[in-house]
Amino acid sequence: MERILEKLKTYKIWGVILILGFLVLYPWIFTDPHPRHIMIILLMYVVLGQAWNILGGYSGQISLGNHIFFALGAYTSTMLLLKVGMPPWIGVIPGAMLASIAAIFIGEICFDLRGHYFAIGTLGLAEITYIIFLNWNFVNRAFGFQIPILKNSTYYVQWANKEPYFYIILTMAVLVVAFVWKIDKSTLGVYLKAIKEDEERAKSLGIDSRRYKLLAFVISAVITSFTGTFYAQYILYIDPDSLLNLEFALPIIIIPMVGGMGTVLGPILGATLLIPLAEYARTTFGGGGRGVHILIYGLIIVLLALYEPKGLIEIVKRRFGKTFKLYGDGSSALFGENDKS
């Protein structure tokens, strides 16, 4: 038995090494800019989905306002860059600080709300932010900011080709996935799952639900704001319509939902399936920006809610569950709380 256990553990490790190896070599395999771009966006959404997952997936608080933090990260670093000349490497820190302040503020307002009230409350705040940004001179209103192109400059986080961006976002994705995996196994993870199961009972057992939800929200916000800064430096152009629009923010929520909320693998699975699909739909039927990819998102969500409400991870679990179950506890950390049933 010991031996089988050891063997399977090594299999799992080999699997992770294989995927990581593929990702590290990815820019050498695909030299065209387009597949590289898709991979960068995919990894970015892995990070965003994973960040959303910390609060939304584990504690069941469906936030429809995570893009506020994304925009805050992007705007803060960009404005500091343009007005003070601060390199984005440092600019991410005030961005993250602002995002965590915003998270505490939103949390204080909205964490008394339950279920769909919370979702619409956060959405309302996000829409307010959107309208304010559209009309606020300080953030250049609807025009947004353009970052001047400097060619290669590591100091200002700008490069002419996509490789450095790729490796930055890959590092972020690996770190965030590892971090969420740690949270999953930590006491915080257990508390959050307890809150999701039954908040009143968790409270009566002495879990300070508000505090842990707030902590999860702040962590989520900080990670999201980092990604915002990355996005601003990658696209070199930010405006309220592209950052604060619900349409832009949709994949952040849909990806963990499709993959499986409250699991480490969920957002990875979701992003891997949805981002290339969306990109394909956009390039194939996308003439005139007709939003076919969002149509497909809608269809996928309805079908999933009907047939597989816990996400695609359930299918993977059913198919390969036995293999993973052989070594008990490890898999539950990987798949979330319902694994043993």
Add this chain to the structure above:
Amino acid sequence: MGGIYALVAVGLSLIFGLMNIVNFAHGDYLMLAMYATFWANYLLGWDPLVTLPFVLFIWFFAGAATYKVVIRRILDAPMVAQMFCTFGLGLFLRYGAYFFWSADVRKVNDNLLSGILDLGNIYITKAELVAFFGSFAATALLFLFIKKTKLGKAIQATSQNKEAAMEMGIRTDKVNAIGWGIGIMCVGLGGVLLATYYPVHVYSGWMFSLISYISVALGGFGSFWGVYLGGMMIGVIENVLGTVFIPTFKMVFVYTTFIFILIYRPKGLFGKF
């Protein structure tokens, strides 16, 4: 505006009361009704008032069909799945419309309801007046229907206690389907009336989903006239505050009101549960 909000919100509240599901696709049915009015006017030359009975009829069955095909399966699903399901349905309808008709803003041509009434110093378009009284009349009719008829009483019973209603021999499944039908019919009526003076646009649906949700939250889930009043208040807040201060910020006022209500009166102004 308030009248339409109120009517649409009453439809949403009916559905919510019956099966505890928030229909985030609500406004998208309204958007489709507006498009139906537009196309009937544009292609067939029908007046919106001619289109109205057809829309009511079709929308009733569309609502019931939505229940039969989609909603019935998620009645006992976790709240998150229900939310995502109707949300996804809304996305599907909205971007379906977007795909076929693009994002152009359209307007229904002149019709029976065009023209402006002069009431002393107040000028009001006929269409808005009709929309206001039409939606009021519809809400009143719906109220009478629910309070007085047998079917309406069955709806009430089901929303109060599903199991007990089932035991009394009410076919709750059928009642739910009818509830959806009526809820969506309210939306269809709202859409046709709105299309007579309001630009037809793909995104208007989402705004109405949110506003009707906010109206229901403001009026209080489970209170019929409370919801109606909630919708009216949203209309007033939006237009009065929006006009007095800054028009672009009118939705900010609506959302702010909503958040304040949620914090200080989570049951809404007249809510029972």
